[in-house]
Amino acid sequence: MPEIILEVKDLNVVLDGEKIIEDLSFSVRRGDVLTVLGPNGAGKTVLLKTLLGLLPYQGRIWWKAGVKAGYVPQRLPFIKDFPMSVAEFFELKGVSLQETRDILSSVGFGGEVLNRKIGQVSSGQFQRILIAWALAKKSEVLLFDEPTAGVDIGGEETIYSLLNKLKIENKLTILLVTHDLSVVSKFSNFVICLNRSSVCQGAPKQVLSTGALQKLYGDEVKFYGHQKV
Numbered sequence: 001m002p003e004i005i006l007e008v009k010d011l012n013v014v015l016d017g018e019k020i021i022e023d024l025s026f027s028v029r030r031g032d033v034l035t036v037l038g039p040n041g042a043g044k045t046v047l048l049k050t051l052l053g054l055l056p057y058q059g060r061i062w063w064k065a066g067v068k069a070g071y072v073p074q075r076l077p078f079i080k081d082f083p084m085s086v087a088e089f090f091e092l093k094g095v096s097l098q099e100t101r102d103i104l105s106s107v108g109f110g111g112e113v114l115n116r117k118i119g120q121v122s123s124g125q126f127q128r129i130l131i132a133w134a135l136a137k138k139s140e141v142l143l144f145d146e147p148t149a150g151v152d153i154g155g156e157e158t159i160y161s162l163l164n165k166l167k168i169e170n171k172l173t174i175l176l177v178t179h180d181l182s183v184v185s186k187f188s189n190f191v192i193c194l195n196r197s198s199v200c201q202g203a204p205k206q207v208l209s210t211g212a213l214q215k216l217y218g219d220e221v222k223f224y225g226h227q228k229v
Contacts, residue, residue, distance in 0.1 A: 002029040005067050005141065005173060006051070011059040013043070013050050020046045021057075022197040028141075028190075033167065033174045035184045037207070038194040039217055044177045045074065047194065048143045051175070069141040070134030072127070074149045074177075082119035086129060089118055095136045103132045106169075107162060124148075127159055135166070141173045148180070156180070160187060181208060 006028040013021040020043045028034055036044050049055050052071055063069070090100040101111055107128045113121070121129065127147055134142055147163070148156040160183055167174055178184070184191055184204050191207040193199040193216040200212045207213075 002031050003064070004028070005030050005064040007060070007062045008051070009060040009062075011047075011050070011057060011061065013046055013055060013057045015046070015055070020196065021050070021194075024059075024192075024194070024198050026192055026198070026201060028173060028175065030140075030173055031171065032190055033176065033188045034190045034192065035188040035204075036175070036177045036192045036194050037179070037181075037184065037216065038199075042195045044194055045145050048145055048175065048177060051143065067141060068137060068139045069143060070137055070139030072130045072134050072142060072144045072147055074145040074147075082117060084118050085115050086118060086121070087114040089129070090133065090136060093133065093136050099136070103136055104129070106135065106166065107132045108158075124156075124158060128162065131159075131162070131166070135170070139172075141175065143175045145177045146179070147176070148178075163187070181213075184208060 004027050008027070009025050011021055011024040012019065024047070026034075036047060038044050046055060048071065050057050051061060052069065053061075086104070087097065087100060090103075095103070097114075100114065104111075104113060109125075109128070109132075113125075113129075118126070118129075131142075131147075142163075144163070148159050163174065163176075164187055166172060176183075176188070185208055188204055190202070191204055192201050193207060193212065195216055199216045200207055
């Protein structure tokens with residue numbers, strides 16, 4: 001059985017006097033694709049930021065020693081005339097030009113993208129650049145917060161297929177926040193239903209039931225997503 005690389009026990013997060021996450025416990029094994037589902041305001045983004053040590057908390061968060069984690073945020077907006085090129089963006093992290101070429105190639109870009117301005121690439125292209133940015137630090141674990149927010153349907157399919165490809169090629173462990181139920185059934189092996197506290201946890205077949213989703217979202221459950229390709 002794969003080793004545990006992240007263990008969370010009795011996690012509580014309080015921000016501005018409001019309890020955002022309450023008594024959450026779970027573990028992640030190497031190679032897992034763990035998806036966090038939940039309505040808006042459920043604490044999903046707060047959870048990812050807390051796991052990265054960006055927010056105060058009570059409880060226990062244990063990462064296996066030496067594990068490197070990368071974070072791909074939901075949005076990192078740039079104004080259209082932002083002067084930085086893609087190559088310069090990677091220079092900020094101390095990545096050489098050749099390494100940048102190789103990393104961008106792994107997410108489907110040719111060398112022509114290097115001189116393009118960050119503010120002029122499409123939303124889908126920028127999400128792929130952010131994925132490459134996270135991979136540049138040799139991350140073994142990637143945390144994604146709604147990686148297809150603002151991306152069209154074709155771009156969504158491209159990004160999720162890319163994540164699956166990178167997971168296999170780089171032996172990645174992935175923690176993913178998404179609203180797309182088809183992604184859960186297609187790519188995940190474990191799901192946390194979060195609405196401040198854990199509503200349900202388990203394999204996708206257990207969680208993607210009408211009863212579990214109604215418990216998470218309420219009676220007005222809408223099943224949506226993309227057909228498998």
